[in-house]
């Protein structure tokens with residue numbers, strides 16, 4: 001896969017990246033997640049993660065996305081990169097701080113993660129992430145920065161992020177919920193010495209939830225790197241989704257997939273890649289089969305008729321996030 005730059009950050013990435021939310025812990029919200037994990041034993045899950053990383057690397061992917069709250073995802077990724085003596089020049093890893101994993105390796109847990117965007121959490125978690133990823137870690141993102149967390153009004157945290165940036169790390173934020181656009185507009189006003197603090201933003205954007213598109217395009221214009229997450233709507237834009245209310249959208253997707261001799265997941269990812277302001281779309285695959293199916297997106301050229309048809313599949317942002325909030329941890 002051709003290397004490309006993440007906005008104006010100077011970081012080398014590939015247009016498809018791998019997100020490890022489903023690979024680093026026994027429980028996650030994606031449809032059918034539990035079916036993919038052969039065993040919940042930590043060593044077995046590391047072995048599965050390493051197999052998926054091997055297939056991902058072979059497919060040419062060179063951007064990997066983790067987080068402190070993804071259980072042992074950083075450790076699985078770090079141990080895989082070190083074991084293969086991969087040069088840090090040849091790969092870019094992004095991770096996230098602000099959520100602490102609390103599920104104690106259980107699928108069912110009262111709290112899977114605790115959110116706290118404070119200076120002590122940032123200072124603790126950057127040490128933990130560097131401990132697991134070392135020089136591979138190049139992009140550090142606030143995890144799901146939302147207006148209610150108040151993180152963009154926390155001067156002590158912003159100053160610490162500016163200090164980490166001066167030390168050579170690229171700084172980003174990930175967004176979530178119906179107010180992604182507002183949050184990004186606010187982030188685009190934060191400067192240090194006349195320079196934007198944030199080098200990149202990670203946001204949910206797909207054919208069901210395109211509401212943040214306009215502000216993401218403006219952020220890209222301003223030089224930020226754009227990373228898209230949940231491009232498959234947590235599995236709802238895959239063959240797994242047999243919900244009756246999805247039939248109409250599914251028929252349109254399948255029609256386009258048949259024409260391009262591929263799967264509806266690859267069409268959904270190609271639709272994201274067709275947006276001129278996207279640098280990286282994340283695959284959230286937890287199996288080799290799904291990685292190989294997802295990366296077919298890189299060779300799909302959707303024509304105007306395809307794009308017009310897919311533009312018409314959007315849900316209201318409210319409806320999208322309500323449906324997402326009901327997805328069970330499995």
Ligand SMILES: NC(=O)c1ccc[n+]([C@@H]2O[C@H](COP(=O)([O-])OP(=O)(O)OC[C@H]3O[C@@H](n4cnc5c(N)ncnc54)[C@H](OP(=O)(O)O)[C@@H]3O)[C@@H](O)[C@H]2O)c1
Nearest residue numbers: 019020021030174229230231232233234235238284285286
């Ligand atoms: N707030 C944040 O910062 C945030 C939030 C969410 C996600 N993310 C990042 O974005 C990445 C991707 O997002 P995501 O995993 O949440 O959601 P996603 O990419 O929208 O959905 C991935 C789901 O689709 C399934 N899938 C993929 N290809 C398939 C196929 N061909 N057939 C059937 N099922 C298929 C995967 O199943 P398998 O698991 O079976 O492969 C997985 O369950 C995450 O790993 C994470 O790095 C960040």
